[in-house]
Amino acid sequence: MSARESIISAAIFDLDGVIVDTAKYHYLAWKKLANEIGTDLSVEENERLKGVSRMDSLDIILSLGGLQFSEVEKVAMADKKNTWFVDYVNQMKPDEILPGAKNLLESCRANGIKVALGSSSKNAKAVLDLLKIAHLFDVIVDGTMIKKSKPDPEIFLLGASLLNIPPDQCIVFEDAEAGVEAALAANMRCIGLGSPAQLGKANLVIPDLKNFTIEDMINLVPIH
Numbered sequence: 556m557s558a559r560e561s562i563i564s565a566a567i568f569d570l571d572g573v574i575v576d577t578a579k580y581h582y583l584a585w586k587k588l589a590n591e592i593g594t595d596l597s598v599e600e601n602e603r604l605k606g607v608s609r610m611d612s613l614d615i616i617l618s619l620g621g622l623q624f625s626e627v628e629k630v631a632m633a634d635k636k637n638t639w640f641v642d643y644v645n646q647m648k649p650d651e652i653l654p655g656a657k658n659l660l661e662s663c664r665a666n667g668i669k670v671a672l673g674s675s676s677k678n679a680k681a682v683l684d685l686l687k688i689a690h691l692f693d694v695i696v697d698g699t700m701i702k703k704s705k706p707d708p709e710i711f712l713l714g715a716s717l718l719n720i721p722p723d724q725c726i727v728f729e730d731a732e733a734g735v736e737a738a739l740a741a742n743m744r745c746i747g748l749g750s751p752a753q754l755g756k757a758n759l760v761i762p763d764l765k766n767f768t769i770e771d772m773i774n775l776v777p778i779h
């Protein structure tokens with residue numbers, strides 16, 4: 556490992572399922588749509604949707620159900636799902652920020668580590684504003700700013716470039732298999748939040764951020 560690879564100057568956080576418990580709302584809204592069009596979506600199948608864009612998620616559901624619709628119909632379905640998702644999110648309270656997340660964001664900043672958001676969601680900025688935590692990010696990259704969603708590395712590379720930090724000095728926190736793949740493809744280190752069976756490619760897999768401190772992160776990779 557070169558000297559440059561052995562330091563961390565920035566942490567890039569996914570949003571849904573890492574900072575806030577919105578992954579469950581994406582699932583509920585997709586399942587409702589799936590049921591409405593005569594198919595279903597299991598918890599296991601939903602893993603494939605995590606981290607991927609709205610339209611790509613719909614395509615996965617349709618392909619699992621062996622269904623085909625026109626582009627116009629698909630846009631209407633995605634809009635409907637989004638309306639339900641936004642309704643759920645609007646009822647969210649700041650205590651739905653996942654345990655340990657805010658603390659880690661604040662300690663990164665206190666220790667001079669740049670902080671970025673790297674979320675495929677077009678609702679990301681609204682969710683951060685609702686939870687009053689947008690100010691904790693130096694840079695916010697969301698689904699409105701990218702052409703290719705995870706597992707493509709575009710989102711994380713854009714975050715690193717806006718922070719002006721080389722990718723190999725970034726560490727990514729992800730709960731989605733597609734997100735772990737995106738981070739590694741960007742030549743970044745990655746901590747997976749969830750099950751090792753799903754996220755085994757990450758450099759480290761932990762259940763959540765509840766007991767994870769900046770000291771743990773520094774022990775894993777020294778900071779600048």
Ligand code: BG6
Nearest residue numbers: 571605606608609675676677678
């Ligand atoms: C990701 C979620 O963060 O954002 C996916 O993990 C979701 O489940 C994607 O499909 C896009 O979100 P949105 O809010 O733009 O529909």
Ligand code: MG
Nearest residue numbers: 569571572730
């Ligand atoms: Mg996620």
